[in-house]
Amino acid sequence: MFNIAETLHRWCRDARPFALATVVGVQGSAPLPAGTSVAVDEHGDAVGSVSGGCVEGAVHELCREVLRSDGGPVRARFGYSDDDAFAVGLTCGGELDVLVRRVDPAELPHLAAALADVVRGRPVAVAEVVDGPDGLLGSTLSVLGDGTAAHGTLTGGPVGSLLAEEARALLRAGRTARVTVGGNGAGCPEPVTALVHVHSSRPRLLVFGAVDFAAALSRAGCFLGYRVTVCDARPVFATTARFPHADEVVADWPHRYLERTEVDGRTAVCVLTHDAKFDIPLLRVALDLPVGYVGAMGSRRTHDERLRLLRELGLTPHQLARLHSPIGLDLGARTPEETAVSITAEIIARSHRGTGLPLSELAGPIHRASPHPVAGSVS
Structure with a gap:
């Protein structure tokens, strides 16, 4: 229901009754996860989606029926129908269990x-x-x-x-x-x-290095819903004017900031400085923290030199295996904006255990259950 929280909050504030239809179970290649909701008020106004379009009409009508009746919650299942191409079903081939109930905010x-x-x-x-x-x-x-x-x-x-x-x-x-x-x-x-x-x-995206790539990456991270921090040891570059899409801009030594800031299993750390005096102390800290992603920009030669220096500091093969370097997926990116897409694509793939391959080259369901990394875990 939190996908439509702003509208539901307004309806509750106005004491406006509504029917809430929520995806409570997903089987197969359903397009939206459990917890996604659509709501319909007494005027027939609707907000949200439970299927990306396949069964919205049927769910809308079911919501209207629940609002008109005095009965309790209603369960419904929507699945794929081979026999009738025009039947209500999920064209993607999955199944959704939906719970519809009336909500009276005053109660x-x-x-x-x-x-x-x-x-x-x-x-x-x-x-x-x-x-x-x-x-x-x-x-x-x-x-x-x-x-x-x-x-x-x-x-x-x-x-x-x-x-x-x-x-x-x-x-x-x-x-x-x-x-x-x-x-x-x-x-x-x-x-x-x-x-x-x-x-x-919000999950955190920590971007180290106040460079042009960081500006594009902070904008992409903001779009994806991250709480974005840009950090650089050089105050002349670490300014809010240069990074308007970041939630905070910090002028401090990267490793010192990372040691004292709060992180969890959803945090992504992106090192864009490719300067050993900043990168090595920072990566030594990052690879020992329970964050979900650590990536570093630079050439393969730079990466090999980083590994050598980190080994000398005592980092284990398991820790070094967590480092995504060179950072990003192979998209042929050239500009800062394209590079930001490459980096965020790798973060998304890592978070959901995606392959990063074209869907046209893969078999099986398009939509898979997310592993939902637990805060504090190291994967």
């Missing part, structure tokens, strides 16, 4: 508060029951960024306590996922499955 103040936090950029998790006893289907609870308290229709019982703990864990990991609790007879005899929607802080 769910915790949801309105969670959406407000998302709009403000604060971390929050909302657990939504998608399978289990009929009386619990569609019930929700929210956990705010500090994780100290849970709010919602599920709090107070064993199910709520278990789901709150799962929500806190996923909030720390920064990922949306399905979880199942109960079914063991100890206060929660029936299993309950919830989709935990997580909005975490």
Whole structure:
């Protein structure tokens, strides 16, 4: 639901009821992940998408029906139909499980508060029951960024306590996922499955070296939703005027800044200086941190010399294997803008375990489950 948080927040603020249709299960080559939502208000106005276009009409009508009825949440499955080319189905060949429920903002103040936090950029998790006893289907609870308290229709019982703990864990990991609790007879005899929607802080892109390539890369990183930092030891180059798309520009020695800043398993470190006096101390720190990506610009000769110097500092083969150098995918890039695309393409491929090959040369599903690296892991 957080893909449409701004509109839902506005509707909640206006006390406007709406139907919320959420992808709660994905099989095969479905185009959008679990947690993606579309909402329809009482005037028929819609926001969001659950399929990229394939079944939007059917989902819209189902939302209208849920708003008109007095019934509870409705589950629906949309899949591929070979027999009737005009039947409602996913042309990509996958299957989607969608949960549609009515939301009355006045009755769910915790949801309105969670959406407000998302709009403000604060971390929050909302657990939504998608399978289990009929009386619990569609019930929700929210956990705010500090994780100290849970709010919602599920709090107070064993199910709520278990789901709150799962929500806190996923909030720390920064990922949306399905979880199942109960079914063991100890206060929660029936299993309950919830989709935990997580909005975490933006992943970080740390760009070291205040060069033209850094300006293009900071712009690309901003477009992709990263919180971008540009750092350089030379104050004359590390200025906000030169990097308007960066969230922050830091004048400091790169390794010193990296030692004291906050990183996690989603952080990408890009070293663009190709100057040993900056690169080597910086890479020694970066390759020992639990970040998701470390790349360094330079020729193959520069790369070989870097490896030699890093080995002399005691870095292990496992640490050195984490270094992406020369940085980026082979796109034939020449300009700073093309190079930024090459670098971000490699970061995306690394994050989702993509091959970087043309899809036309590959077999199997186009859309694959993301590995969702956990904050603090080293892969």
